[in-house]
Amino acid sequence: MGVTPSSVPPSGLGAGLPVPWWRNRRVIPWVVQGAVGLTVLVVVAFLLGNLVRNLTAAGLLLSWSWLNQPAGFDIAETVLPFQASDPYWRGLLAGLVNTVRVVIAGLLGSTLLGSLLGMASFSGNALLRTLTRLYVEVVRNIPLLLQLVFWYFVVFLSLPNGTAAIQLPGVVLAKSGLYLAGFGEGLRWMGPHLVNGVWQAPLRWSVEFGALLTGLIAYSSAFIAEVVRGGIAAVPKGQWEAASSLGLSWLQTLRQVVLPQALRVIVPGLNTQYISLAKNSSLAVAVGFTDLYSVSETTLNQTGRAVEVVLLLLGTYLALDLFISLLMNGLNRLVQIRER
């Protein structure tokens, strides 16, 4: 243990010589990962090449020209401006932006809630501990799709509408969404207001977005709570006892002694949960939120370009998840460096 890659080998065995690359612990992971990556790439390239070759033989070569055709459908909630006369690729991009939006918000929310729940399961307060356990057991044992339908149809769509909506200064929560005051046209400060029976405001989120986000956060946080709990439980009991003998409070112990050590165990587990969350966001279609999957489905139906659309979809979700993994691996390295 504790042999860092740059450390000098024990004397007698090639003392003073640099470590050969095949024994260098900085090189080995790259070689192994490179080999695996190359194998996967070759297999994928072979299969794709095969697909293209045979589709060509059948006169059905993969075609991407439809991406520039006008989409002809509308998207309800977009950050990117989009209208029906815009090409398909813009529609798909608008869908991707919606997916990324819900994934980022979901990651932040579920990490916060999950960490709190995970820490709460070590609380001295029996009620808090029991409630936390109850939450985790209930939420993670019900299918996510059911939970989304529950949040959307039972909770969010039960909100009052129009003038009956829940109104606070600068904030309106209605059946159609959450509306916040902000700077509207011409940088004028504007509160939520009713236009023709429909709420308008500079900042607004639809209930579809809300239901999806709430569902994803509630679901993922239960799993993250377990990951956090596992990480904390992995820290030897002696650490807690040592900290309390020094007079540290429960919160101080957690923050300054236990969590830094627990993070090493937590981060890899978090990675899995984050990837799951990104993939689960495609259930948006069940609650009417127009994400990448929803736009792709419409596109597939309208263009008949099944293979192309599915390939695009596979590639995009893969890239999204690999990107999350990349960030998490970076974070993992960061917490690992502090080791010993």
Add this chain to the structure above:
Amino acid sequence: MPSPSMRGLLITLSKAGSRARRAAPLVLLPVLLAACAPDGGGGIQSSKMATIKGRGKLICGVDGSLPGFSFVGPDGSYSGLDVDVCKAMAAALFGDPGKVEYRNLNSSERFAALASGEVDLLSRNTTMTLSRDAAGGNGLSFAPPTFYDGQGVMVPTASGIKTLKDLAGKPICVESGTTTELNLADRMREQNIPYTPLKFQTGDQTYAAYLQGRCVAVTSDRSQLAGKRSSFPSPDAHTLLPDVMSKEPLTPATVNADPVWSDAVRWTVNTLFQAEELGITKANIAAKVAEAKANANQADLRRFLGVEGEFGKQLGLPADFVPKIIGAVGNYGEIFDRNVGPGSRLKLDRGVNKQWKEGGLIYSPPFR
């Protein structure tokens, strides 16, 4: 998903199979799942019909939650206009309308299910369009339309909405992946009316969101709106706007790859039309057959009922497929009245779905 791409894929998979049998499932698993149970089309013999006959039952893709067209009753039995087309086909093939297995499909699944061979026949209020028919599009083969419909909009009566213009800025619920979704976009763009489309994957979700008040309007085929309305808690509280946004000929479909099978479906539907034109009903079919057998001069009737000629053989069906169909489900008029017409909860007018002799669009080419 279109059948050409799917066929290409099947070719690809079968060629790749020997070389990459182990690797293929890993990468192409999702596609493979959609493409399983393939039916090789083409040839002089219909492999599709051989498959169906070998299986002993027809697998029919329906909506399953649309009163009047295909609906599962409390006892688990299916009924509706679309379902009766399935039953007619089973009667033609097996002489038994009960030999059908129904698959409930949503609008996004339906073409993939047909292309992959999961269902033999799609009888699911599907609009015939150019791109769905074309080999370079979805590659379907359409029978004659069994219901000429148009897209409409339904609103709560209390909302006071009278025209499309009143929907400006409002959320509208629509099922995703339908022609309805595109027509809505087109009509609203034409008239420059801004709106918020809320898209759901299934009809049930769409109407649930509408009933919960998330949207002030829901748009679909007018017959579907009427059908759904009949199952609402208070049907009278909802109104169909007079605007008809599109032509929606609802048509049974098969894959383009098997013309023998497609012809059998086409002429089964025509049988329903022709029987109504000739006044042959479920009640008098036995008498008509007896009449045709007794009178050698009634050549038209004798050919139609399979007493003479080889229509059945030419289509790959039994010689007496017409009496079997009519004996099982009745003629088109009977099917219409029973499921969507005055005798049903939908109470739809025959409208353009009348026989051609009465000024409608229901017209069978000659059985000759």
